[in-house]
Amino acid sequence: MSAPALERRPAGRSIPLLELVRVALEATAANGARSLLTTLGVVIGVASVVVLVSLGDGVRSFLGEQFAGLGADLIVVQPGHTETSGFGPPLENVQRPLTIADSKVLAQRVPSVVGFSADLVGGGTVSYLNRSRDVMVAGVGERFWEVRGMRVEIGHPFSADDEAARRRYAILGHTVVHELFADENPLGKTIQISGAPFLVVGVTAPKGRMLGFDLDDLAFVPVTATEDLFNRDFVTEILAKARSHEDVGTAVAQITDVLERRHAGHQDFTVHTQQDLMGTFNRIADTMASVVLAIASISLVVGGIGIMNIMLVSVNERTREIGVRRAVGARRSDILAQFLIESVVVSLIGGIIGLLLGTAVVLVAGLVLPSLPARLSLWIVLLAFGFSAAVGVLSGVLPARRAASLDPVDALRYE
Amino acid sequence: MSAVATVIECRALSRRFRMGEGDVWALRNVDLSVESGEYLALIGPSGSGKSTLMNLLGCLDRPTEGRYLLDGAAVERLDDAELADVRNRKIGFVFQTFNLMARQTALENVALPLVYAGLSRAERRRRAGEALRRVGLEHRVDHRPDQLSGGQRQRVAVARALVTRPALILADEPTGNLDQATGREVLGLFDELHREGATIVLVTHDPKIAQHARRRIELVDGSVRADVRQPEASP
Ligand SMILES: Nc1ncnc2c1ncn2[C@@H]1O[C@H](COP(=O)(O)OP(=O)(O)OP(=O)(O)O)[C@@H](O)[C@H]1O
Ligand SMILES: [Mg+2]
Numbered sequence: 070m071s072a073p074a075l076e077r078r079p080a081g082r083s084i085p086l087l088e089l090v091r092v093a094l095e096a097t098a099a100n101g102a103r104s105l106l107t108t109l110g111v112v113i114g115v116a117s118v119v120v121l122v123s124l125g126d127g128v129r130s131f132l133g134e135q136f137a138g139l140g141a142d143l144i145v146v147q148p149g150h151t152e153t154s155g156f157g158p159p160l161e162n163v164q165r166p167l168t169i170a171d172s173k174v175l176a177q178r179v180p181s182v183v184g185f186s187a188d189l190v191g192g193g194t195v196s197y198l199n200r201s202r203d204v205m206v207a208g209v210g211e212r213f214w215e216v217r218g219m220r221v222e223i224g225h226p227f228s229a230d231d232e233a234a235r236r237r238y239a240i241l242g243h244t245v246v247h248e249l250f251a252d253e254n255p256l257g258k259t260i261q262i263s264g265a266p267f268l269v270v271g272v273t274a275p276k277g278r279m280l281g282f283d284l285d286d287l288a289f290v291p292v293t294a295t296e297d298l299f300n301r302d303f304v305t306e307i308l309a310k311a312r313s314h315e316d317v318g319t320a321v322a323q324i325t326d327v328l329e330r331r332h333a334g335h336q337d338f339t340v341h342t343q344q345d346l347m348g349t350f351n352r353i354a355d356t357m358a359s360v361v362l363a364i365a366s367i368s369l370v371v372g373g374i375g376i377m378n379i380m381l382v383s384v385n386e387r388t389r390e391i392g393v394r395r396a397v398g399a400r401r402s403d404i405l406a407q408f409l410i411e412s413v414v415v416s417l418i419g420g421i422i423g424l425l426l427g428t429a430v431v432l433v434a435g436l437v438l439p440s441l442p443a444r445l446s447l448w449i450v451l452l453a454f455g456f457s458a459a460v461g462v463l464s465g466v467l468p469a470r471r472a473a474s475l476d477p478v479d480a481l482r483y484e
Numbered sequence: 485m486s487a488v489a490t491v492i493e494c495r496a497l498s499r500r501f502r503m504g505e506g507d508v509w510a511l512r513n514v515d516l517s518v519e520s521g522e523y524l525a526l527i528g529p530s531g532s533g534k535s536t537l538m539n540l541l542g543c544l545d546r547p548t549e550g551r552y553l554l555d556g557a558a559v560e561r562l563d564d565a566e567l568a569d570v571r572n573r574k575i576g577f578v579f580q581t582f583n584l585m586a587r588q589t590a591l592e593n594v595a596l597p598l599v600y601a602g603l604s605r606a607e608r609r610r611r612a613g614e615a616l617r618r619v620g621l622e623h624r625v626d627h628r629p630d631q632l633s634g635g636q637r638q639r640v641a642v643a644r645a646l647v648t649r650p651a652l653i654l655a656d657e658p659t660g661n662l663d664q665a666t667g668r669e670v671l672g673l674f675d676e677l678h679r680e681g682a683t684i685v686l687v688t689h690d691p692k693i694a695q696h697a698r699r700r701i702e703l704v705d706g707s708v709r710a711d712v713r714q715p716e717a718s719p
Contacts (some may be wrong), residue, residue, distance in 0.1 A: 075573045077646055078602035080565060090597055096585050393583045396544060397644065398572020398600035400565045477544045481579070 078445035082405055093411035095391070096383070097418065107379040108419025110372025111454070111460055114365050115420045115453045119427025119445075120434075125354060128445040132350050136343055140218045144320055145341040146328070165332050166303030170291060171406040173209060175307065178327045181312055181320040182415040184212030184244070187304040189295040195241075195288050197249040204245055206262060206288050207303075208295025216310040217282075224256055224271025227291045235293040237262075240271035242285035262288060263296055265298060317342055369456060372419060373464040380412050380468035392480030412456055412465025419459025424450060462474040490556070491651050491683045492518035494540060497550035499536050499706075510536040510707045513550070518685065520651070523678040525697035526687045533706040534687045535656055541685060542575050542654045543567045555651045570599050576645025578655035582637045582643075584629040590616060591625045594643045615643040617671060635666030642673055646682075653677065656687045657690065673695050 076085075097104045148167045172187035179185075186209055193206035211229050214221060219335050221240055231238055237261060246255050255269045267290060276284035296302060311320040321340050384391070391404055399407075433445045494516040499510045510533045518524055526534050539545040540552060543559055546567075552560050555574055564571065571577075576597075584593045595612035603611070616622055619639040629637050638658060645653050655674070659667030675696060678684055686697060694700050702710040 075598075075601045075603075077569050078600070083597055084601065084602065099587050389583065390585065392587070394596070394600075395568065395580075396542070396571060396577050396583075398568055398599040398648075400568040400600075402565070403568075403600060465707065478539050481583070483545070 084403055086410070089407055089410040090414060092407060093414040096411055097341075097415055103379065104415055104418070107375050108372065108415060108422065110375045111416050111419030111457050112372075112423040112426060114372050114460075115139050115423025115457055116427035116430065116458065117368060118361065118365040119177050119424055119449055119453060120356075120430050120443075121364070122449050123427070123431045123445050124363065125357055126446060126449075128357075129351075129354050131443070132354075133347075136350070139315055140310065141314055141343050142317055143216070143343045144309040144317065145322065146307040146309070146340065147305075147339050148337070149338055150339055156159040164337050164419070167307055167338060167466070168231060169210075171294075171328060172304070172307045174331060175309070175324060175327055176212075179320060179323040181269055181307070181316040181323055182309040182410055184216055184310065186210030186213035186216045186308045187292050188213065188306055188308060189292050189301060189304045190297065190306075191299050193288065193293065193298070195239075195245060195249065195260055195262050195389050197255075197258065197260045199468045201261075202245060202248045204242075204286055204288050206295060206298070208292035208298075209289050210308075213289075213308070218307045218310075219221045219276060220274040221273040222269040224269075226271065232291045232293050232427060235297055236291060236336075237265060237267040237269040237294050238270045238291060240273060240289040241269060242273050242283075242287040242289075243317055244283055253380035262290070263298060267294075298474030317344070329349050353438050365456070369460050373460040374415070375464075376419075376461065376466060379415070380408065380465060381471065383411070384408060384410070384468045384472040388475060388480050388483040391475050392447060392477055392483065395475075395477035396481060401473040404468045404475075406473045408469035409462065409465045413461030413467065415466070416457045416461030417454065420453050420460075424453045427453075448482075470475060489520040490517055490518050491554070492516060492520075492553075492572065492685075493553040494541075494571040495551040497537075497540060497547050499533075499540060499553060500548040500606075501702065509548075510706050511540070514706075514708055516593070516701070516708070518652075518683065519703045520683050521678075521681050522699060523674070523684045524686070524699045524701060525694040526685060526701050526703065527691070528703035528709070530689070530700050532703040533690075534693070537703065538654055538656050538685070538687055541652070542577060543570045563624060568600070572597055575647060576648065576650040576653045578638070578641050578645050578653065578658045581658040582634075582641045582661070583586060583653055584640060584648070586629055588641045589626045589628055590621060590632065590643075593611060593629070593640055596644060596645050597648050611647055612643070613680075615647040616640070617713045618646060619643045633666070635669050638643050638666075638670050639673065642670070642677075643697075651683060653682055653684045657689075659688075659690075666674060 126316060146167060149164055167187070169187045172185040176185045189208035191206055192203065194201050194203050210285055211217070211232050214226050226240070227238055239262065241255060247402065249255070249260065250258070250327065255272060257268050258269050260269060261267070273285070273289070278284065290298070307325065309320065311317040316373060321342060324340055325336065328338055332338070394404065428445060435443055488641060494514055497511060497514040498509065499511040501510055510578050514537065528534050528539065540547055543554065547560055551558065554570065559567065559570055585596065591609065591612050594615050595608040598608040600609060612698070613622070613625065616625055621636060621639055621643065624636060629640070632640065659670055662670060671693060672683055674686065688694055699712055700710070700712045701708055
């Protein structure tokens with residue numbers, strides 16, 4: 070028997086992490102079903118975080134793209150006051166509608182915009198020969214294309230003269246053209262819109278969907294023609310486009326000022342900007358994020374308590390093992406580390422299962438509902454690992470301290 | 485021949501347990517010296533303090549009063565981590581109930597003290613393999629305890645006690661859970677270790693087992709009643 074005597078392990082130096090993880094995995098595997106059930110809370114917590122965050126992320130970027138498509142400088146004026154000012158006498162309940170005349174005055178007095186377009190939108194049936202289709206009929210002003218960032222691909226836009234003469238001209242979206250004319254050239258053809266004859270003078274460039282709405286399933290006509298068609302003398306909204314991004318604020322102020330004067334000092338209309346809309350949707354997204362966080366926190370707390378409970382049981386069951394380890398040279402800190410690591414390992418296993426489950430749900434949802442804007446990202450993975458590691462540490466502290474504080478003699482005597 | 489080293493040096497060692505009312509003195513003023521290479525049996529009736537003394541000698545417990553020098557170093561004032569290190573390097577325990585890790589192989593069980601000594605995996609495996617060979621279990625290296633007989637389990641436990649080359653081997657009723665034949669086998673192993681120079685303290689209440697040791701200490705009521713040396717080996 071001749072080997073060098075053992076050196077004392079330096080104080081404060083722990084045994085290798087790998088060894089601790091190996092022991093933790095062994096213990097976890099030995100209690101297979103029980104360990105798995107224990108992690109259920111963490112599994113559900115992490116899975117729901119993954120699903121909801123993926124969805125939220127997707128929705129956010131989807132909306133971001135959609136709003137970017139609107140153009141950052143778009144200004145929308147709608148009738149009615151949607152935000153109360155908080156004080157002052159209650160508004161008289163006379164709500165003056167917006168009219169084409171309003172947009173003409175605005176066009177003269179507001180220099181900070183490229184142009185205005187008074188639009189009157191309603192539903193209608195478009196038919197050609199024996200085919201027909203229910204679509205949105207958009208009566209638009211002369212400057213609409215420029216303001217809204219759309220293009221007439223074939224034919225030409227309406228002129229000021231078309232609008233003044235209330236001509237029954239129509240510019241059709243791609244979907245409408247395809248449905249009514251198939252391969253036939255629509256230009257110069259006469260269609261019926263809700264029973265009235267209209268001459269097709271153009272086709273718009275494809276624009277795709279926007280917030281779930283098909284921009285190519287529209288029939289555009291001069292706004293004056295919709296007034297006649299729907300028998301109205303007011304419009305749905307007035308669109309404007311600021312000259313530049315910096316001009317948006319000025320434009321809003323000028324529009325408000327001009328309209329208020331025309332409306333006898335009442336602000337019975339609302340001016341939205343694209344930024345307002347973005348802000349609203351961001352607030353909604355933030356609220357959703359806090360709800361997600363709340364749900365996740367609850368299930369992670371529940372999961373953490375579950376792990377703590379099972380770890381306390383485990384410490385109890387393995388009292389003898391702890392005694393033996395102490396007898397052969399484990400320090401309190403070694404026992405503490407062992408059970409802390411075991412708790413983290415159990416929790417991380419739950420986290421990994423949750424991550425896989427959540428990912429599967431997101432992928433399956435993406436297959437079943439392709440329009441669902443869910444997307445996975447790396448930071449969700451990191452978040453899942455971070456959360457479950459934190460839960461493991463927090464729920465492991467008490468059991469690990471209990472294990473470490475056991476007296477070796479008592480632990481060895483434990484039945 | 486050089487002076488023989490003293491492994492155990494106890495002076496007026498006492499251990500009191502605080503009970504609800506009144507204290508229990510499990511050990512009272514025990515003086516004991518054990519030299520390197522001695523094979524000592526600790527005997528006495530149940531409740532006489534044998535296990536209490538073993539726990540003190542094994543640095544699992546601290547005396548209420550008195551001094552204890554292990555391998556020349558005072559241990560009664562060491563803190564918990566230092567005591568763990570002393571157990572790790574200087575003491576090998578053999579328990580009545582084997583106390584092996586059920587999920588680990590014989591080799592891993594034997595290597596356990598070396599984990600806490602901070603040895604590399606390769607070195608642990610090498611030394612554990614050597615210790616298993618020493619107890620004649622080189623062909624059971626990868627068996628788990630439930631794949632071993634009782635006698636083999638206790639031999640694994642002996643290998644675990646040997647693997648750190650401790651100054652002192654402490655065995656509390658090591659044959660208590662074994663039948664006579666396997667018990668003799670394990671005792672034979674202790675005899676061999678003794679011949680090779682190991683210092684062994686063995687607790688038993690069986691006089692026949694105590695015959696294996698050259699020196700017998702009898703405890704009664706927490707005090708040393710007799711300290712008998714016999715010159716020649718038994719059967
Ligand atoms: N933790 C403890 N708390 C209180 N009393 C204790 C404790 N440990 C031991 N004792 C008491 O100390 C005395 C000696 O106990 P010990 O276990 O040392 O006896 P023993 O000689 O090993 O007996 P046995 O042969 O039955 O194992 C007994 O009276 C016992 O009740
Ligand atoms: Mg005893």
